[in-house]
Amino acid sequence: MTTSTVDVKAPEQAPPPAPAPGRRRRFAVHFAHYKWLYLLLLPGVIYFAVFRYAPMYGVSIAFKDYVPFLGVNASPWVGFQHFQDFFSNPDFGRLLGNTLILAFLNLGIAFPLTIVLALLLNEVRLSILKRTVQTLVYIPHFLSWTIVASLSFLLFALDFGPLFLFINSVLGTDIDFLSDPAWFRPLIVLQEIWKNTGWGTIIFLAALATVDQDQYEAAIIDGAGRFRRVWHITLPGIRSTIIVMLILAIGQMLNTGFEQIYLMTNALNRDVADVFDTYVYFVGITQGAYSYSTAVGLFKSLVGIVLIFGTNALAKRFNQSGLF
Amino acid sequence: MTRRKLSLAAAVVTATALTLTACSGGEAPAADSSKITIMAPFLEAQPPSADGAVQQKLEELTGKNVSITWTPNASYEDKMNITLASSEIPQVMVVQGKSPGFVKNAEAGAFWDLTDKLEEYPNLKTTFPEVEKNASVNGKVYGVFRARNPIRSAVMFRQDWLDKLGLKAPETTEDLYKVAKAFTEQDPDGNGQNDTWGITVPKFGALGTNSPYDMIETWYGAGNRWTERDGKLIPSFETEEFLEANRFVKKMVDEKLINPDFATFDGTKWNEPFFNGKGGIIVDVDSRVSVLINLFKQANPNDFQNKVGFVGGLQGPDGELHTHPTDGYSGFLAVPKTSVRTEAELKNVLQFLDKMNSKEVAALLNNGIEGVNFTVEDGKAATIKPETPEGKTVATDIKSYAQLGTNVTGNNFYPVKQASAYEQEVFDKRVEVMAEDLKSAVYNPAAAFVSPTYVAKGAQLDNIVADARIKYLAGQTDEQGLKVAIKLWKTSGGDKVQEEINKLWQDSK
Numbered sequence: 060m061t062t063s064t065v066d067v068k069a070p071e072q073a074p075p076p077a078p079a080p081g082r083r084r085r086f087a088v089h090f091a092h093y094k095w096l097y098l099l100l101l102p103g104v105i106y107f108a109v110f111r112y113a114p115m116y117g118v119s120i121a122f123k124d125y126v127p128f129l130g131v132n133a134s135p136w137v138g139f140q141h142f143q144d145f146f147s148n149p150d151f152g153r154l155l156g157n158t159l160i161l162a163f164l165n166l167g168i169a170f171p172l173t174i175v176l177a178l179l180l181n182e183v184r185l186s187i188l189k190r191t192v193q194t195l196v197y198i199p200h201f202l203s204w205t206i207v208a209s210l211s212f213l214l215f216a217l218d219f220g221p222l223f224l225f226i227n228s229v230l231g232t233d234i235d236f237l238s239d240p241a242w243f244r245p246l247i248v249l250q251e252i253w254k255n256t257g258w259g260t261i262i263f264l265a266a267l268a269t270v271d272q273d274q275y276e277a278a279i280i281d282g283a284g285r286f287r288r289v290w291h292i293t294l295p296g297i298r299s300t301i302i303v304m305l306i307l308a309i310g311q312m313l314n315t316g317f318e319q320i321y322l323m324t325n326a327l328n329r330d331v332a333d334v335f336d337t338y339v340y341f342v343g344i345t346q347g348a349y350s351y352s353t354a355v356g357l358f359k360s361l362v363g364i365v366l367i368f369g370t371n372a373l374a375k376r377f378n379q380s381g382l383f
Numbered sequence: 384m385t386r387r388k389l390s391l392a393a394a395v396v397t398a399t400a401l402t403l404t405a406c407s408g409g410e411a412p413a414a415d416s417s418k419i420t421i422m423a424p425f426l427e428a429q430p431p432s433a434d435g436a437v438q439q440k441l442e443e444l445t446g447k448n449v450s451i452t453w454t455p456n457a458s459y460e461d462k463m464n465i466t467l468a469s470s471e472i473p474q475v476m477v478v479q480g481k482s483p484g485f486v487k488n489a490e491a492g493a494f495w496d497l498t499d500k501l502e503e504y505p506n507l508k509t510t511f512p513e514v515e516k517n518a519s520v521n522g523k524v525y526g527v528f529r530a531r532n533p534i535r536s537a538v539m540f541r542q543d544w545l546d547k548l549g550l551k552a553p554e555t556t557e558d559l560y561k562v563a564k565a566f567t568e569q570d571p572d573g574n575g576q577n578d579t580w581g582i583t584v585p586k587f588g589a590l591g592t593n594s595p596y597d598m599i600e601t602w603y604g605a606g607n608r609w610t611e612r613d614g615k616l617i618p619s620f621e622t623e624e625f626l627e628a629n630r631f632v633k634k635m636v637d638e639k640l641i642n643p644d645f646a647t648f649d650g651t652k653w654n655e656p657f658f659n660g661k662g663g664i665i666v667d668v669d670s671r672v673s674v675l676i677n678l679f680k681q682a683n684p685n686d687f688q689n690k691v692g693f694v695g696g697l698q699g700p701d702g703e704l705h706t707h708p709t710d711g712y713s714g715f716l717a718v719p720k721t722s723v724r725t726e727a728e729l730k731n732v733l734q735f736l737d738k739m740n741s742k743e744v745a746a747l748l749n750n751g752i753e754g755v756n757f758t759v760e761d762g763k764a765a766t767i768k769p770e771t772p773e774g775k776t777v778a779t780d781i782k783s784y785a786q787l788g789t790n791v792t793g794n795n796f797y798p799v800k801q802a803s804a805y806e807q808e809v810f811d812k813r814v815e816v817m818a819e820d821l822k823s824a825v826y827n828p829a830a831a832f833v834s835p836t837y838v839a840k841g842a843q844l845d846n847i848v849a850d851a852r853i854k855y856l857a858g859q860t861d862e863q864g865l866k867v868a869i870k871l872w873k874t875s876g877g878d879k880v881q882e883e884i885n886k887l888w889q890d891s892k
Contacts, residue, residue, distance in 0.1 A: 128493030347484020
């Protein structure tokens with residue numbers, strides 16, 4: 060990443076533009092000088108061109124009435140028809156609401172918890188304990204959502220799931236966690252926390268290792284307690300990492316995780332469970348409405364882009380250090 | 384999802400690129416007439432191997448090099464849609480139903496219209512023209528349908544519990560309630576604990592999936608998906624009988640005669656509560672009777688008789704019997720135009736399908752290989768005991784190969800001889816009950832009709848009602864809420880569906 064930034068910036072530092080032949084020669088000199096760096100850049104460019112940009116051609120079906128048999132070119136254009144249908148659909152508000160609520164819950168709860176866990180791990184003095192705990196909290200990341208969902212079904216099963224029995228006997232209630240719409244979101248967030256919090260600490264732990272140890276010694280001499288040290292030294296030390304991770308997380312925010320939600324949905328909680336991802340699958344893949352679901356997906360991507368640029372601008376405004 | 388969408392898009396792009404290359408490369412080579420490619424679903428844990436005995440025998444009997452792409456049944460519809468968008472299209476595709484994806488492609492000309500073509504082939508000229516019409520898209524036949532018994536709905540119950548409590552097998556829906564109540568409250572397993580319930584119902588999604596709800600509604604007289612009232616077709620959920628039937632089911636849910644997790648219970652575990660003595664009744668297709676008997680037999684080969692009892696359709700509160708039939712088919716074998724380009728190639732494929740429905744191939748697909756896994760006794764296929772490893776493989780493989788059977792001229796293969804006299808007796812009774820129920824079958828009058836609006840958003844529309852039905856039963860909404868959902872179905876496009884269906888219906892008369 061750093062190398063490519065250097066490359067891109069290099070031409071800007073070149074002297075003011077000369078007549079065309081000269082400029083071309085200058086570029087040739089420049090290119091010859093940096094050829095190995097450009098070579099390093101090449102695989103990345105090819106990757107993005109082939110796997111990220113070329114497929115965008117397929118996005119054109121959002122503006123067509125695509126029938127697989129006719130192919131992309133022969134399918135008739137319909138303009139913004141699919142977008143109109145989607146925005147005027149009674150499902151639209153519900154889908155947007157569900158997606159945003161889940162996204163913000165994940166961002167607001169799971170994201171800070173990752174930092175908290177990283178800080179806790181950082182404070183563990185006993186090396187062997189720290190490493191063991193670290194390894195243990197990474198494990199859930201490697202389980203697929205299918206397994207996480209099956210575990211949830213077992214634990215919360217009506218009348219015999221251990222957690223179902225325990226929670227309801229403690230609270231004296233009779234809650235069916237799996238079908239009660241009010242419990243759908245908490246369950247999803249809990250699963251997300253269980254599965255991914257540990258894994259997310261890796262980058263923060265790396266950032267924590269770079270915090271200057273001398274500052275802690277100085278703070279201890281000044282009489283700062285543990286919390287003071289965390290607040291005034293550790294957190295500011297990893298602030299830029301937190302912001303970068305936050306921007307990345309917000310860019311991914313609307314990807315609420317298709318498998319997880321699909322597996323946890325049933326007729327009773329569908330009202331709160333339907334999100335863009337499951338809707339696109341249901342309408343597009345199972346009902347063959349490719350164009351319509353591509354339009355929905357495209358809309359989702361646009362919202363994602365707005366979010367990522369917005370957050371970046373905000374971050375720059377407050378810290379002068381955004382992602383780009 | 385973006386990734387999923389992009390990979391789909393990538394596939395589309397690759398497909399287009401390939402098409403372009405093919406065009407610029409001049410004439411594509413003519414298809415090899417000795418090779419047939421097929422896409423079919425498999426329902427077992429593993430697909431059959433490509434060089435198994437059944438495969439070899441199939442190639443020998445048909446004289447073709449048959450290449451089958453087995454696709455898991457659970458994701459078949461997805462896979463079929465994606466395959467149609469790709470460049471690797473098989474010559475014969477099992478299509479599981481008139482899904483919107485299929486209809487759109489068919490109407491764009493993706494499949495051969497076989498309406499007037501099947502008559503020339505003795506084994507494809509159906510003896511059930513009504514079913515062929517049901518399987519058509521507004522009269523156009525896009526495939527050779529896979530025939531199924533029209534009557535399959537049954538009520539299965541623990542015969543030992545029934546005997547212990549001194550009850551009679553249910554004949555009416557009211558009897559069903561009484562038996563379910565007794566199974567719940569009178570300790571049918573005699574362990575002194577209140578730990579049983581009446582009917583086990585698993586998670587069912589959509590409308591018209593032959594779910595227990597659908598069956599009970601038909602028994603109540605609500606019709607079957609669509610019903611004729613005052614000279615018009617209306618969806619059965621608009622009838623008063625639909626509401627009555629659901630009040631009846633709700634009463635059973637409220638009195639805990641149905642498993643409380645009916646909205647989430649995993650359908651693949653449907654047999655477990657029955658077998659383990661938790662829930663004593665299952666309302667499903669009658670083939671489950673043998674599955675249940677087999678469970679008890681495996682657990683105790685000496686004492687498995689009289690554990691499973693069953694009856695067919697139940698009389699509704701109006702005192703009449705309205706039985707719940709299927710449409711008589713389970714999808715069809717369609718021929719894509721992209722892979723079969725000329726009439727001559729089509730002829731080749733149809734000849735192959737004709738052969739597939741001949742007596743000898745039908746016996747291979749459904750019974751297996753004579754002398755390896757079965758022998759013929761009194762015109763019936765008897766399993767060879769003890770099973771050889773080879774015979775076992777064949778027996779497993781044919782469960783998948785049977786998916787390729789069409790049987791449009793009736794069952795050409797041997798009826799299976801049951802393993803014991805008791806099982807034979809139950810089997811014969813099943814055939815008898817189903818034949819009797821056929822007389823009072825309430826067919827779906829709109830089975831053959833495909834309305835454009837329904838294709839566009841029918842599944843979403845139906846979900847409104849299907850979800851409301853479950854919510855009503857679970858007590859999340861009241862009857863008013865259910866009625867509101869039905870109204871919402873109408874205003875969100877259902878009215879248009881109804882109009883189109885009625886027009887198609889009038890035109891077909």
